[in-house]
Amino acid sequence: MWKSILLAGALATSPFAAHATTTAQMAYLLPMTIGGRVTADNVHQWPAVYFESRFTGPSVKLLFDNENSNFNVIVDGKPLMILQKPGSKVVELGKLGDGEHTIRLEKRSETQYLTGRFVGFDTIDQPSPLLPPPDRARQIEFIGDSLTVGYGNTSAFTQCTPEEIFETTDSQQGFGVLTARHFDADYQINAFSGLGMVRNYDGREHPKYHMPMLYERALFDDPTPAHQPDWHPQVIVVGIGSNDFSTPVRPDEPWGNEANLRADYVKTYTAFVKTLRARNPNAFILLTTLEGEPEGYISGTDAVFNAMTSGGDTKIDRITLPVLDYTGCNSHPNTRSDARAADIYIKYLEAHPQLWQGK
Structure with missing residues (x-):
């Protein structure tokens, strides 16, 4: 899916490492290919969203309205820079050489309670722009919690402040993105740190989610359903439940004990997978857990898998990832562990090429 926008007027700008300018000219926003969940005007909140375009000439501008996210900028397939909380800026990239170029903007960070907007790519003198890169034939989706986000995965320390967690989280180095890139697939990383299927971390985190x-x-606080008519993943990977069983259930919690929590988890998780199946009748669904995780999470996921297969679903499987290296922030997996997990998914999908449905 791509779109082209004509923007009249100016965005406020300030000096920036690449080159920032103010402009009162008419800006022709280039058509973009967009990956991940965004609104119609490119407001985003989920991790790992990305924007791609093509242009001719030595320069391009990136127009932001985002004080809350960090981004990778990639030109012609090569990393160029990291933009940290660009705010309301027009960032100009110059001296890129003549001829045609591709540009890609990738969100690195997790923003649980804040949103941001990428206005678009602009080359003022190209009212007849090139078409953006086409949607990829393969699509894969990962649904999960902090492990899927890539929470603090680039940190050299296990103890991190909230700001350090933000700065060292790079969803683009998470196992989901690494897996997708290997197969040249478009991807969605629909994950939220601390979240569970029915009970969030310690039974206290993010109480309204x-x-x-x-x-x-x-967007998390907007009940408007995500509109994504062109999203039909061939593979959906679901790994969520470690937060549900992260700590003992307290007497004042709705479940009262772990047996009731497990029953609610299995019931809700099964209904969730059935909804995924109804919306994606041809997708292959992988239910995953990690070795060493709480028993309720592992056996509960087993129960969901058994419920689906006993109900006749043949496009589903259950896999277990090995114990990972938890040396990232707050004892989360680091990028080496993300690469190891990605390798397991890659080998599984390479052993089952039919899951891509001939694409």
Whole structure:
């Protein structure tokens, strides 16, 4: 899916490492290919969204309205720079050489309670722009929690402040993105740190959120359903539940004990997978857990898988990832672990090429 926008007027700008300018000229926003969940005007909140375009000439501008996210900028397939919380700026990239170029903007960070907007790519003198890169034939989706986000995965330390967690989280180095890139697939990383299927971390985190509710949305606090008519993943990987069983259930919680929590988890998770199946009748669904995780998470996921297969679903499987190296922020997996997990997914999909449905 791509779109082209004509923007009249100017965005406020300030000096920036690449080159920032103010402009009162008419800006022709280039057509873009967009990956991940965004609104119609490119407001985003989920991790790992990305924007791609093509242009001719030695320069291009990136127009932001985002004080809350960090981004990778990639030109002609090569990393160029990291933009940290660009705010309301027009960032100009110059001296790129004549001829045709591709440009890609990737969100690195996680923004649980804040949103941002990427206005678009601009080359003022190209009212007849090139078409953007086409949508990829393959699509893969990962649904999960902090492990899927890539929470603090580039950190050299296990103890991190909230700001350090933000700065060292790079969803583009998470196992989901690494897997997708290997197969040249478009991807969605629909994940939220601390979230569970029915109970969030310690039973206290993010009290107004849970995965079945957020999954329907493009923005977490906006109940408007995500609009993505062109999203038909061949593979959906679901790994969520470690937060549900992260700590013992307290007597004052709705479940009262772990047996009731497990029953609610299995019921809700099964309904969630059935919804995925109804919307994606041809997709192959992988239910995953990690070795060493709480028993309720592992056996509960087993129960969901058994419920789906006993109900006749043949496009589903259950895999277990090995124990990973938890040396990232707050004892989360680091990028080496992300690469190791990605390798397991890659080998699984290479052993089952039919899952891409001939694409």
